[in-house]
Amino acid sequence: MKHSRSFSISSFLIIFFLLTFLRANAQLDLEWVNILERPVGPGGGSSVMAPIISLDDFGNVYSTGIFYDTLDFDPGIGVNHLVSPTSKSFFVQKYDPSGNLIWLRYFEHSQSSNVFISSFSTDVNGNSYVIGTFKDTITFNTVSGVDTLTKEWISFANGNNCFILKIDANGNTLWAKELRGGETTGSQCHLDNQGNLCIVGFFQGEIDFDPGSNNNILASTQIPNNNLNNWTRDIFALKLDANGNFIWAKTFGGSTAYPVLFNSSLDALNNLYIIGRYSDTIDFDPGPAVASLNSSHHDLFLLKLDDLGNFDWVKSSVLGSNSNVITATGITIDSDTNIVLSGSFVGTVDFDFGAGTQQLTSTGYSDGYILKLTPQGNFIWVKKLTDTGISLSLLDNSNNLYCAGMTGSGAPDLDPGTGIFTASQNAQYLLKLSSQGDFIWANISSEWAFNPNHLELDNDNNLYQSGTFKSIVDFDPTADVYLLESLDGLTPTRFYRKLSQKGIYGSVFQDFNQNCTLDSFEVGLERLLEIQPGNILVTSTLGGIWSVDSLAPGNYTITVDTSGGWSATCSSTQTFTVPSYDTLISVGGIGLIANNPCTDNHVTIDALSLRPGFSNQIIFVEACNNLLASDILDSAYVILEFDDRLTIESATMPLDTLGNNRYGVYIGRLAPSQCQTVVLFCHIDSTILLGESLCMKATLHPIHNCFLDTIPKPYPNNFSPCVTPYDLSHLEIGSTCNGTNISFKIKNTGSGNMSCWSPVNLYVDGQFISRDSVQLTAGDSMVYNYGADGRTWRMEVCQHPLHPGNSNPSTTIELCGPEANWTPDLVNLLPHDDGDSHVDITCVVVSGAYDPNDKMGFPLGIGANHEIDANEQIEYLIRFQNTGTDTAFTVVIRDTLSSELDVFSVRSGASSHNYHFRIYGERVLEWTFYDILLPDSLTNLEGSNGFVRFSVDQNPDLPIGTRIENTASIYFDFNLPIVTNTYFHTIGAPQINNSMGSDTIDVTACDSVLYNGVLYNSDGNYLQTIQNNGNDTLYLINVDILNNFSHIDTIICDSFEMNGQYYTTSGNYSSVYSNYWGCDSTVYLDLTVENTIDTSITQNGTILTANAIGYNYQWVDCDNNNNPILGATNRSFSPLANGNYAVIISNINCSEVSSCIPITTVNVSKIEASFDVNIYPNPVENILFIENANNRQIQYSLVNQLGEVLLMNNTPDKELIKIDIKGLSTGVYYLFIQSNRGILSKKVIKI
Structure with missing residues (x-):
């Protein structure tokens, strides 16, 4: 049954859903599939081997292969049985473009074995050439009679002869030829642009390469001894004309080892390229000259011969080790005569066949590679497919590359770029890459018994596969199902x-030379594009490729988003026409150039949940140089700030402690669209109440001026405008609580005086209470004090309207005062000061648990309608949990963005797991978590959770009352989606002063004053709000305390002055100040005077130790302008490189710098043998052993990557030394061993 669609849908429901997911990115449709079936009944046992196909220019399909017994070759309802009279015969057949059989021919072999088809080609006129091997006799009925070929030999009779058969477009056998001699196999055949046939293969012994009446005998290397095994196997290239007449033959090989042939190809000028593997010495020049290469390993060779078979050049890989392996299964030549190689490799391989170095290291058991070279064999680029083998490859007319093969058993990734396309293990695949090697689409077939072994492409870019399959296989690459069963469910059956x-x-590409053409040296760009009509969004990959599956017939435009300082070199819009739904259309590329190269800093910080009293709670930080970037963010680092009640325990990257619960994380180089995730583990104080908010802040540095926008941000409408030029001011705001009072402090930390008054707004529980203003000189500050009543207080101040970026300083303090007045979760009602993407502030509400699979928007908004201001950025948090009964392998989140939001401003942020993000269709955001392996909540409650965050801007100036709604759908594997709650915001009118009135009270006292239940014992201007029917009455209390006490605890270097008295020695002192009202103020002084700091250093080998104890330490590099060394802040320091080093020793008041100490013994070349020591195991988990063979006195020290000395010990003359390191974190450490023979440095990996 051909084209059968009979199947049980219930039996294959799981297969259907699996293939639906795996094939989602493939732009393929099934046109037809044919199988060769056996008849039903006695005599029906049959099989077929080695199917090969070729095409003519009219789309007809030709195939050949070996069969035995009986087969039905008609794919339609008719029957066309062939019965093989021997155990093996071969056939040639022709299908029309629709898969209908046109004709069938078969050929008999006199023996039961030893017939093999090795190559097959069809010319533009439909003439087919079959290359194979035979033994004894084979008969062909040609148009001129019967051609019987009989095995002949020149030097021995143990090999197979090569036959060459030509059949015209009507199925007539025109002629048959043979190459007589020892052993000959024609592995590949090609047709040049003159219609000549070029055959490449291998041979042993003496062969007559002239299949006509003349002789052209060539011998493989090594002296014959009438024994096939005494001949090496050499490679030959043979050219015949269209009638099978000899033109030329060339051979090459080696005397001690023979080259292995992998593949070959012709270019448009009929030059021949041969790829293979060799070892020892091989002369690759088939002429009288010598072009020898030598390899002690099994390196690749690439040989080029001209159209006459003369040597042009040869290139070789350099493996460097027998543990490194490389094969080449594909070689194709593109329209620019560049050479594209593909294959697999293991270990570390240098893919530059010239003087340069372009190394790749396999990460799977075996990785695939695609290598592009110039016509001279020079390196252009190389791409890697992780844990994936490449068996077949070919190019289309646009130089797009198609690859086929099988994935490995590890973690296959079919995207050779920085993106990820996770594939099933041990599955057949089809892959399409651009001419630059960037991912376009992939199709995965998970059926284990599906084995395609040949691939062809016609002029309309239709793909043809042939091969065998067993059992029941779905041949449809789409979400549809097309099931066919093999002969008996077990026997391999041939398919087309x-x-x-x-x-x-x-x-979309970066057009460096601005010629509007994608050149080989130019790179793709990840950008957002919009197709009109239809408002259809697509995101190009990191390689710059965008695609959509289909569009309705019509005329369209696609326009790229050029925000971020980009301009199109020709046009940002391309037009195209879709004639039908099933058409493949290639749209012209869009070249962009950066107007002013700049970074696009973007950082996010978040925690899924925080629970009081628990450790190992996780905080996620993601630092990115986003897709709008046009420059590299070099030497990037993140400053992290945390609430004091949150203690950092460990992190996945080294942390520098900066004080006040602040940390630095060095990220390094971030290319455009590149991100780095840092995971921190923390402990939450058990005294925190459920519902309190813990705030954390992340800032991504360095910050370049070009990154910050310069759009003016005017003051509120009801405040006097500021029209002066930017005054270089910069306002910062902070808040403190002492239990009875709340203090807000605004400080101008900029370098310029404020030229305008700036509004200061006060909010209580989200309600606007009052507005003041400040105008501060540089370094000056203003303090506001309020009585602590337990509610949530917030103060914000405006920067100068022309201040760079979108800073809007604000601070919020909650639960300061009586708990009875506190309402939880009000900190996030209004936006934080993170309008610039290089800053992120997140306030996580402490909770015991959370509802799974939900969505929240920040700021939360005021009141039941969640009111926010127009033009305010919104951040969304989507949380998910696997509440099923088994592990989820893939999680997909889809969020269709509200039309009131600007889809071009979307920035995906921190997440709990790695994801692939894209924007497509009509405003659909999609996050795919491949191989997430999310456990179910019954098995692992904590591990079953995940989240993702993103930010988006509103469309400009939305009218008051606009409602912005968003809902997400979460897919766990193949289950129906879980739809989250709908979170909404409403554009509200600006808040007005929520106060019924105000009053001012002046109070003077010697000690303290009590007003309305609040005790004031220090000077200040305090505000109290008294609630009355939802409104507040605001009281300003001016408190002047005339008799007070204060305490000063300070450390100085020389002297301290108090009340006219100078103190130069340490001690406790006091001074009383009298005033007019008879109130005394007493100041108590606890003074420590430090006259000198010991700056001497003790050197022990490469370990430097400051002799001063109890100070702050910062080691510096004297050879680099005394620059601080990152992380070197301990008393002891062990440099990792030779140089001169010093230490800055300081406390809060004093600081001294030591002399520079030279270090010259780091990296001294001492091998373990000279020490007679053996260090094992490495990697190590708990105990590290040093085997001291000569019982020599040694000293060892263990140092981390920051240069901190963790362990140090002098050992007696012991033969075996044990070092317990089980308490150390996993990572890389350095073990230094010093004896009378010098210093040995050894890297140790702790697991």
Whole structure:
């Protein structure tokens, strides 16, 4: 039954959903599939081997292969049985473009074995050439009679002869030829642009390469001894004309080892390229000259011969070790005569066949590679497919590359770029890459018994596969199901499949030379594009490729988003026409150039949940140089700030402690669209109440001026405008609580005086209470004091309207005062000061648990309608949990963005797991968590959770009352989606002063004053709000305390002055000040005077130790302008490089710098043998052993990557030394061993 669609849908429901997911990115449709079936009944046992296909220019399909017994070759309802009279015969057949059989021919072999088809080609006129091997006799009925070929030998009779058969487009056998001699196999055949046939293969012994009446005998290397095994196997290239007449033959090989042939190809000028593997010495020049290469390993060779078979050049890989392995299964030549190689490799391989170095290291058991070289064999680029083998490859007319093969058993990734396309293990795949090697689409077939072994492409970019399959296989690459069963469910059965490509694709690239053409040295860009009509969004990959599966017939435009300082070199818009739904359309590329190269800093920080009293709670930080970037963010680092009640325990990257619960994380180099995730583990104070908010802040440095926008941000409408030029001021605000009072402090930390008054707004429980203003000189500050009543107080101040960026300083303090007045979760009602993407502030509400699979928007908004201001950025948090009964392998979140939001401003942020993000369709945001392996909540409650955050801007100036709604759908594997709650915001009118009135009270006292239940014992201006029917009456209390006490605890270097008295020695002192009202103020002084700091240093080998104890330490590099060394803040320091080093020793008041100490013994070349020591195991988990063979007195020290000395000990002359390191964190450490023979440095990996 051909084209059968009979199947039980219930039996294959799981397969259907699996293939639906795995094939989602493939732009393929099934046109037809044929299988060769056996008849039912006695005599029906049959099989077929080695199917090979080729195409003519009219889309007809030709195939050949070996069969035995009986087969039905008609794919339609008719029957066309062939019965093989021997155990093996071969056939040639022709299908029309629709898969209908046109003709069938078969050929008999006199023996039961030893017939093999090795290559097959068809010319533009439909003439087919079959290359194979035979033994004894084979008969061909040609148009001129019967051609019987009989095995002949020149030097021995143990090998197979090569036959060459030509059949015309009507199935007539025109002629048959043979190459007589020892052992000959024609592995590949090619047709040049003159219609000549070029055959490449291998041979042993003496061969007559002239299949006509003349002789052209060539011998493989090594002296014959009438024994096939005494001949090496050499490679030959043979050219015949269209009638099978000899033109030329060339051979090459080695005397002690023979080259292995992998593949070959012709370019448009009929030059021949041969790829293979060799070892020892091989002369690659088939002429009289010598072009020898030598390899002690099994390196690749790439040989180029001209159209006459003369040597042009040869290139070689350099493996460097027998543990490194490389094969080449594919070689194709593109329209620019560049050479594209593909294959697999293991270990570390240098893919630059010239003087340069371009190394790749496999991460899977075996990785695939695609290598592009110039016509001279020079390196252009190389790409890697992780844990994936490449068996077949070919190019289309646009130089797009198609690869096929099988994935490995590890973590296969079919995207050779920085993106990820996770594939099933041990599965067959089809992959399409651009001419730059960037991912376009992939199709995965998870059926284990599906084995395609040949791939062809016609002029309309239809793909053809042939191969074998067993059992029941779905041949449809789409979400549809097309099931066929093999002969008896077990026997391998031959198939042919035609796949058409559909969809629309194009590219966005950085047009360095501004010629509007994607050149080989230019790179793709990840950008957002919009197709009109339809408002259809697509995101190009990191390689710059965008695509959509299909569009309705019509005329369209696609426009790239050029925000971020980009300009199109020709046009940002391309037009295209879609004639039908199933058409494959390539749209012209869009070239962009950066107007002013700049970074796009973007950082997010978040925690899924925080629970009081628990450790190992996780905080996620993601630092990115986002896709709008046009420059590299170099030497990037993140400053992290945390609430004092949150203690950092460990992190996945080294942390520098900066004090006041602040930390620095060095990120390094971030290219555009590149991100780095840092995970921190923390402990939450058990005294925190459920519902309190713990705030954390992340800032990504360095911050370049070009990154900050310069759009003016005017003051509120009801406040006097500021029209002066930017005054270089910069306002910061902070808040403190002492239990009875709340203090807000605004400080101008900029370098300029404020030229305008700036509004200061006060909010209580989210309600606007009052407005003041400040105008501060540089370094000056203003303090506001209020009585602590337990509610949530917030103060914000405006920067100068022309201040760079979107800073809007604000601070919020909750639960200061009586708990009875406190309402939880009000800190996030209004936006934080993180309007610039290089800053992120997150306030996490402490909770015991949370509802799974929900969505929240920040700021939360005021009141039941969640009112926010127009033009305010919104951040969304989507949380998910696997509440099923088994592990989820893939989680997908889809969020269709509200039309009131600017989709071009979307920035995806921190998440609990790695994800692939794209924007597509009509405003659909999609996060795919491949291989997330999310346990179910019954098995692992904590591990079953996840989240993702993103930010988005509103469309400009939305009218008051606009409602912004958003809902997300969460897919766990193949289950129906879980739809979250709908979170909404409403554009509200600006808040007005929520006060019924105000009053001012002046109070003077010697000690303290009590007003309305609040005790004041220090000077200040305090505000109290008294609630009355939802409104507040605001009281300003001016408190002047005339008799007070204060305490000063200070450390100085020389002297301290108090009340006219100078103190130069340490001690406790006091002074009383009298005033007019008879109230005394007493100041108590606890003074410590430090006259000198010991700056001497003790050197022990490469370990430097400051002799001063109890200070702060910062080691510096004397050879680099005394620059501080990151992380070197301990008393002891062990440099990792030779140089001169000093230490800055300081406390809060004093600071001294030591002399520079030279270090010259780091990296001294001492091997373990000279020490007679053996260090094991490495990597190590608990105990590290040093085997001291000569019982020599040694000293050892263990140092981390920051240069901190963790362990140090002098050992007696012991033979075996044990070092317990089980308490150390996993990572890389350095073990230094010093004896009378010098210093040994050894890297140790703790697991």
